[in-house]
Amino acid sequence: MSRIVYVNGEYLPEDEAKVSVFDRGFLFADGVYEVTSVLDGKLIDFDGHAVRLERSLRELDMAAPCGKDELLAIHRELVARNEISDGLVYLQVTRGSDGDRDFVFPGADTQPTLVLFTQSKPGIRDSAASKNGIKVISIEDVRWGRRDIKTVQLLYPSMGKMMAKAAGCDDAWMVQDGAVTEGTSNNAYIVKGRKIITRELSNDILHGITRAAVLRFAAEAQMEVEERNFTIEEAQAADEAFVTSATTFVMPVVEIDGAQIGAGAPGELAKRLREIYIEESVKAGV
Numbered sequence: 001m002s003r004i005v006y007v008n009g010e011y012l013p014e015d016e017a018k019v020s021v022f023d024r025g026f027l028f029a030d031g032v033y034e035v036t037s038v039l040d041g042k043l044i045d046f047d048g049h050a051v052r053l054e055r056s057l058r059e060l061d062m063a064a065p066c067g068k069d070e071l072l073a074i075h076r077e078l079v080a081r082n083e084i085s086d087g088l089v090y091l092q093v094t095r096g097s098d099g100d101r102d103f104v105f106p107g108a109d110t111q112p113t114l115v116l117f118t119q120s121k122p123g124i125r126d127s128a129a130s131k132n133g134i135k136v137i138s139i140e141d142v143r144w145g146r147r148d149i150k151t152v153q154l155l156y157p158s159m160g161k162m163m164a165k166a167a168g169c170d171d172a173w174m175v176q177d178g179a180v181t182e183g184t185s186n187n188a189y190i191v192k193g194r195k196i197i198t199r200e201l202s203n204d205i206l207h208g209i210t211r212a213a214v215l216r217f218a219a220e221a222q223m224e225v226e227e228r229n230f231t232i233e234e235a236q237a238a239d240e241a242f243v244t245s246a247t248t249f250v251m252p253v254v255e256i257d258g259a260q261i262g263a264g265a266p267g268e269l270a271k272r273l274r275e276i277y278i279e280e281s282v283k284a285g286v
C-alpha cells in the first residue's frame with residue numbers, strides 16, 4: 001500500500017513526492033530530523049521532539065519551516081491518513097537550496113524543505129528483541145563534535161550497524177577516550193545493584209527524549225540514577241545494560257563484545273522500566 005507523505009505543504013502519494021537535486025540536505029547533509037513514535041495511534045512525547053527540533057534548527061542557524069501547532073497538525077494528519085496504530089513519524093528539515101551547489105549557506109529568504117512520512121511497525125511493543133535482548137559490539141566514536149544536534153549525517157551510525165551485523169550482533173556502542181558515548185541510534189545505560197548509570201548530557205551525545213522520560217520514571221519509581229561516564233569493561237561487569245530511543249523504547253542489552261551481561265537475559269530493572277515507559281507514554285500521548 002502506498003503511503004501518503006508530506007512535502008512542503010502538500011500531502012502526496014509517496015511516489016509523487018519530490019525534492020530538488022540541489023537541496024542542501026541531499027548535497028551537504030545540511031538538515032536535521034526527529035523520529036516520534038506512535039502507539040495506539042497517539043504521538044509519544046511530541047512536545048519533547050518539537051522542542052529539540054527547535055533547538056537543532058537554532059544551533060545551525062536554519063529557519064523553522066512552521067510553528068509547533070502546525071507541526072502537530074501535520075503529524076496527526078499523517079497518522080490518520082496512513083492509519084498508523086503502532087509505528088513512527090519521521091520528520092526532516094533541510095536548509096533547502098537557491099538552485100546551485102555552494103558551501104556557503106544560501107540567503108535567509110531561502111525556504112527550508114520540510115518532509116514527513118510514517119512507518120507502520122505492528123508488534124513493536126512485544127518484539128523478539130525486546131524479549132530476548134540485543135547484542136552489541138563496541139566501536140570507536142569518530143563522529144563530529146556536535147552530536148547534541150540531531151543532524152541527518154548518519155553515515156557512521158549506519159556503518160556501525162553494519163559492523164555489528166558482520167559480527168553477528170544487533171548494534172554498536174561508540175567509545176571515545178575510553179568511555180561509552182552512546183549507541184549508534186540510542187542512549188546507553190548500565191545497571192549496578194539498583195543504580196542506573198548513563199553518560200551525562202553534553203555535546204558528545206544526543207539529548208534523548210526517551211532518556212529524559214525514562215530517567216524521570218526511574219526517579220519516580222525510587223530507582224537511583226547516576227549520570228557519569230563508564231567504560232566497556234565496567235559495562236561488561238554490570239548487572240544489566242539497556243538502550244533507549246523513540247524506536248526501541250527501553251531495549252535490554254544482553255551481550256557486549258562477546259561478554260554476557262548478568263544472566264545473559266533481559267534484566268528485571270530494564271524490563272520494569274520498559275513496561276512503565278510504554279504504559280505512561282501511551283497515557284500521555286497526543
Ligand code: PDD
Binds near residue numbers: 035244
Ligand atoms: N535515533 N542517540 C542517537 C545517536 C540517536 O540517533 C537517537 C535517536 C538517540 C535517542 O534519542 P530519542 O530518545 O530522542 O529517540 C540517542 C532515532 C530514533 C533514529 O535515528 O531513528
